[in-house]
Amino acid sequence: MGILAQKEKLIFFGLLGILLIVIVPLSPRYMQTLITSILIVSIYVGSANLLTGYTGLVSLGQAMFWGSAAYMVAILTSRGLVHNFYLISLLSLIMVVVLSATFGALAVRTKRLYFMILTFAFGHVVWAVAMYSLQTLTQGFNGISDIRRPDLGLPWSMEGHRNFYYLVLVVAGLCFTVVYLIIRSPFGRALVGIRDNEHRMVALGYNTFLYKYLCYVLGAVISGVGGILYAYFNGYVNPSELHWLWSGDALMMMFIGGVGTFWGPVLGALVYTGLRYWVSAYTRYWFGIEGVIFILVVLFFRGGAAGFLSELQRRLSHRSAQG
Amino acid sequence: MPAETMCRRDPLPPGSESIIVELSIAMAQVLNGLALGMLLFLLAAGLSLMFGLMGIVNLAHGAYFMVGGYVGLSVLEATGSFILAMTVGAVSGAFLGFITERVFMRRLYGLRHHEPILLTFALSLILSDMTLFLWTGTPRWVQSPPALDFSLKLASMHYPAYRLTIILIGIVVFIALYWFQERTRWGAIVRAGVNDKEMATGLGINIPVVFTSVFCLGALIAGFGGFIGSPILGLHVGLDVEVIMLALAVVIVGGIGSLPGCLITCLLLGMADTFGKMLWPRYASFTIYAIVVIVLLVKPTGLFGRKS
């Protein structure tokens, strides 16, 4: 993105804006729901990208936050315990913060490898708890359905796909703005420093534990936002939203899109969702195929889709400079 | 694992029967735990070796274990020979290890980030689905070989000979690996780790060959373990994940780099898992995770951790 000139950037964003705000809402329903789900998922991948791509903390447990937020929404709405959308969202996010703050305090202290294993293990424990121990609350593998669309207290109902799409668009835009700001801020620069050379950061005087911890909680909250939107969007949640396969998917998407890049999450979510729908129509072995795709990306497309596109951009501008 | 006792009570003074039963159950569980721990060791040892040499945790290791079991199963069904099945299972593990290293990992050594580990994760997904495709998802059980299909009388109870054999095999493998690591030149390289690659090459040691052979050795043991463990653990979809989780717990709790430490940790965790499942069956392997958390709270580098 830094390669484009100011004018080209404006054109790009202008077109993107028109596409998202005008064209998508006018397209057929399946397209709108597809784009909505891609946007929601890209929020999730964005959180993984912040934690893993920018800070270097490989978490195999992000699903824990997405899923628990989704379940919180599901439980509160389906049982009619709380009716206010904003209160529900707040409670879900508070729970995510408590989970991540508690767990993070232990996990972030450890070495990278142990961190990865711990997040894997804890994510699994949370899944098992939802599946078995709290079955009366979560309905086990049946999941919870009957999640009604939220009432925002605005003149527009969220029941229809178009309005809900706009909601998701706004929230996703906010999330991406937040991530964008963080990346360029002193805090974000320090995170990248920690990723690339934590040893030196410590020697310079950075309290790297605190940075990693804050980043972990932030990432969890963003995942939680995605989970909340997902619960309302899908109307149904089940334990697969907490399963480590979904955590792994976050990383896969991150790689496919381009690790540590701003557009990576969206591109990754896009490619992944598209591929998954397509492949699943032909075979039930989606995860194996996903593994193959991932290996191909790691071996041949190291920069992911974002890397591929910027390489393409570079070559094209070279050509036009010479031609 | 279900609480297996195969108890047959002999005539005893009244009142002492229940205590004897309790003790027998406890002892049986201890032995179950040891057997599980040994199977775990067969898995974790390879993982530990690979990590010590290459700094990579191979998440596909559980898949080698599982595939070894399934391949052995097919061979057993085709030929009826347990020994042959065992061998082919082990070899299939080694083969997978070879492919993993030669085709994939080799290109990724020296990468700063997390690609190698995630690549093994992707591989495990592929192997998992492949297994599902080839053998379907219905759980399978392998019969322990007829030669060992009896119970030994220990104290006041009877215990399956096969499980005792597994414990013995585990000890043998440990001794063999320990000898390999401490007494051979290749073992010395494994101990030295990745740091002195250039120097080792200068000393005439073919590093790529060493890497590949260690990979294959670890995977071989895993595949072997998968098959001989199948009478106890069964073969089903998701076995690879269950097993790798336990192995990863061993990695954390036991630290890396110490083979005796690995064995002890495996045995301890094997018993913890067995007792945990017996006492709190609804919580799956939560005892293991609880131990992991406690250990890390106290000592973030693991109990026996040596390398940083």
Add this chain to the structure above:
Amino acid sequence: MLKVEKVYKNFGALQVLRDISFTVELGGPRLVIIGPNGAGKTTLFNIITGELSPSGGKVYLFSRDVTKAPCHRRAHLGLGRTFQIVDLFPDFTVMENTLLGLQAHEPFRFHMIRPLTSYTHMTEKARTLLERIGLWEKRDFPINSLSYGEMRRVELTLGLAIEPKILLLDEPTAGLTSSESLELAGLIQTLRRDMTLVVIEHDMKVAFTLAERMIVLHHGEILADGDPEQIRTNPKVREVYLGERMGV
């Protein structure tokens, strides 16, 4: 000031440092620590900065007992360090490396909203520092495109960026040619006098160029501590360095 008191360090059965005691005053003379390989010099630095904990003894920084304090706290008290093996941020440019160093003690280092580039006084500081070191023209070059000598200078930049009161330089000229070494030594000599330097050096020419006070470490013990000229003529020291040139 820095005070090291009866520090010793064992690695298993091997005693790497024994009974190390010395004091470095703020604004005091430039201290150069020399000693044959394996004498324990870098280990001593690691204990002072907190990367290693001593097996015994204490370290004081500005009258505070920091023996158990974590590394980053010591840096905040005013202790800076450079490393013998260049330890930079490989994917960043020279400028980005410098900014990371400069930002380390700033109050806004946890801020998440404004971009770093908007803190314009940082760019000014970076410019001053880089011009001093002679790397301003190369500020947008990624680290891996620099020559080794330039990387050593970025290493020094990172040490200076946090404006330490005491700066530990671990073999700042390691791997440089003798002319590059003397050039860097010249640069070091021009550094602020209110920042106290403690330098580990292996190159005797550089060592004696920089030294206003010298400590000789041998087999983990302090063999001599004092005036460089006296050290040069000290018979015990000459014995240790028998066969080596004494930087004439």
